Amino acid sequence: MKPYYNLDIPVIRRVLIMTAVPAEQEAVQRGLLTGPGEAAVDVRLAGVGSAAAAASTARILATAADGYDLVISAGIGGGFPGLAEIGTVVVASAITAADLGAETQEGFSSVDELGFGSSSIAVQAELAARLTGALQVAGVPVQSGPIVTVTTATGTAATAEAIAGRVPGACAEAMEGFGVATAAEQAGLPVLEIRGISNPVGPRDRSAWRIGDALAALEAAFTQLQEELK
Numbered sequence: 001m002k003p004y005y006n007l008d009i010p011v012i013r014r015v016l017i018m019t020a021v022p023a024e025q026e027a028v029q030r031g032l033l034t035g036p037g038e039a040a041v042d043v044r045l046a047g048v049g050s051a052a053a054a055a056s057t058a059r060i061l062a063t064a065a066d067g068y069d070l071v072i073s074a075g076i077g078g079g080f081p082g083l084a085e086i087g088t089v090v091v092a093s094a095i096t097a098a099d100l101g102a103e104t105q106e107g108f109s110s111v112d113e114l115g116f117g118s119s120s121i122a123v124q125a126e127l128a129a130r131l132t133g134a135l136q137v138a139g140v141p142v143q144s145g146p147i148v149t150v151t152t153a154t155g156t157a158a159t160a161e162a163i164a165g166r167v168p169g170a171c172a173e174a175m176e177g178f179g180v181a182t183a184a185e186q187a188g189l190p191v192l193e194i195r196g197i198s199n200p201v202g203p204r205d206r207s208a209w210r211i212g213d214a215l216a217a218l219e220a221a222f223t224q225l226q227e228e229l230k
């Protein structure tokens, strides 16, 4: 197996991709099926939510016989209106827990402000930029920006506005990224998050979710990632 070399990107021989549910896992696998890649890739189930995602990612990393060089949180997600539309791809520029902190009389305080650590984890920036550029060249609509992780999916305009205020430039919202990224960070591994957008972040309207479009976008993103890892 030929390793992937770039001065700014670590050698990537084995990749672990975590999705919340089987439909997302299958979309990622379809994307990877389009051609032989050089990296060995495992697509595993994380469960829904940051806690399940952190625990399952940590367990898989701890018991992997050959280890991994890169961890990816992947699936569908909500897109912030005007920044990430339904059926597009968002590649995270940072992975931020948007509701990890405390409410105060003055408003929300993050764990950073409370002095309990960081609510944001950096991604492997060179690979994220390279993937974003490759998707653009391939004609896949893509945005790069912070993806927020929430415990409760946003269902009102007020919460969407509050999160956008807390995390400037937030493009997308999902429920597992920070958990997967925490496990990767503690294992000393680089991380990415990639989302296909299924719905707008805002007033809840489940009938407006376009899961097929989001899964198709996710599939396209992983076809391209496979090319980038050659």
Ligand SMILES: O=C(O)c1cccc(C(=O)CC[C@H]2O[C@@H](n3cnc4c(=O)[nH]cnc43)[C@H](O)[C@@H]2O)c1
Pocket: 020, 021, 023, 024, 047, 048, 049, 075, 076, 077, 078, 079, 150, 152, 153, 154, 173, 174, 175, 176, 198, 199, 200, 201, 211
């Ligand atoms: O019903 C289906 O066929 C189906 C297929 C694939 C995925 C689902 C999910 O409901 C996945 C839940 C998963 O999606 C993320 N997500 C999507 N939109 C949002 C959002 O607006 N806010 C937060 N999370 C969102 C999240 O990561 C969930 O784990 C259903």
